[in-house]
Amino acid sequence: MKPFATLAFAAALASSAFPALAQEAKTIRVGSWLPAHHLIVAGILEPWAAAIEEETAGSLKFEIMTSPLGPPPAQFDLLLDQAFDVGYGVSGHNAGRFTMTQVMDLPFMSPDPWAGSAASWLTYQKFGADYGEHQGAHVVGLFTHSNPNINMAKGRVETLTDLQGKTIRVGGNVTGRIMSELGASPVQLPPTEAQTAMSRGVADGITFPSESIDFFGITPVISSITRVPGGLYTDTFWVAFNQDSWDGLSEVERAAVDKHSGMALAMLSGFAWSNGDKYGEEKLNENGVEFVTLSDEDVATARDTLKPLETEWLAQASDKGFDGEAILQYARDMAENYRADREVNVVK
Structure with missing residues (x-):
């Protein structure tokens, strides 16, 4: 009887300890400036957090905030100020701050979200420790959005000359420069104001992936969409812990x-953006939006026209003491390795 009594006592003691263990779980607050149903939150951050919670058997609990503590450009500083434990943001929202990390923002670097996200993370993993652009934070993931299109409220952009004099809403510094070089007049507005701006003629169009056009309710004012093969630009998103929270x-x-971040987060992002675009295009097609693809000749012209952006980035890298050519080539190689349309196991 004594052994049984001892086992019973141990079992009772163990069961009484479970609530205490549950109370010791660390709650990780995730700052968020997007609605809870946005693709980045619902399709990337939530499954990422859930995987880590399961991996740690609940010792980590993630709480994704439902109200923003500041505008998108303030997110990194809020993270450094320990307003939350984990944050995310768009590198291009802070012009000049994450220059080296933004290598994938350059024209025609990201052919699709799988390639762009993988290349952004692998390039940062190889070179980013030397950049010093995220001091005070521990970066656990980088990813890019899917290929953006030129979405017009009126008229069509069949050739590059059709962009001349058009006012195009952009989201970041590099995108604005791209539109300017191609002859358009960029205007930086929050996506929530884009539909109103185009309805009132303040903007003629917007650069955005199909997913985002639908999500932000812009579909009703779009009449035509021009695809740019090769990826005209992309934005690089960061996900990071405050350094003290990480420590x-x-x-x-x-x-x-780490197991569920890095490349795992990049691939999760590629999946989310690809599926988001598919849904967005279905809605655009239902609305009778016309799709146009920029010709190979115009794509080649755009590449040449936008070459100065790469030259300037290389000069900035040199000024910072980095081998920009090596970083750029590595990023391109990684994007090529992970592009979704690369043929494999095909008998010819």
Whole structure:
């Protein structure tokens, strides 16, 4: 009877300890400036957080905030100020701050979201420790959105000359420069104001992936969409812990975060954006939007016209003491390795 009593006592003791263990779970607050149903939140951050929670058997609990503490450009500083433990943002929202990290923002670097996201992370993993652009934070992921299109409220952009004099809403500094070089007049507005701006003639069009056109309710004012093969531009998103919050994790917890971050997060992003675009295009087609593809000749012209952006980025890299050519080539190689349309196992 004594052994049984001992086992019963141990079992009772163990069961009474579970609530205490549950109370010791660390809550990781994730700052968010997008609605909870946005693709980045619902399709990327939530499954990422859920995978880590499961991996740690609940010792980490993620709380994604439902109200923003500041506008998108303020997110990195809010993270550094410990307003939350984990944050995310668009590198291009802080012009000049994440120049080296933004290598994938250059024209025609990202042929699709799988390639762009993989290349952005792998390039940062190889070179980013030297950049010093995220001091005070521990970056766990980088990713890019899907290929953007030129979405017009009126008229069509069949050739590059059709962009001349058009006012185009853009979201970041590099995108604005691209539109300017191609002859358009960029205007930077929050996406929530884009539909109103185009309805009132303040903007003729907007650069956005199909997913975002639908999500932000812009579909009703779009009449035509021009695809640019090769990826005219992209934005690089970052996901990072505040350094003190990261240091406060155990080795096991950090390993769990690492397992589901980095390339895993990049691939999760590629999946989310690809599916988001498919849904967005279905809605655009239902609305009778016309799709146009820029010709190979115009794509070649755009590449030549936008070459100065690459030259300037290389000069900035040199000024910072980096081998920009090596970084750029590595990023291109990684994008080529992970592009979704690369033929494999095909008998010819």
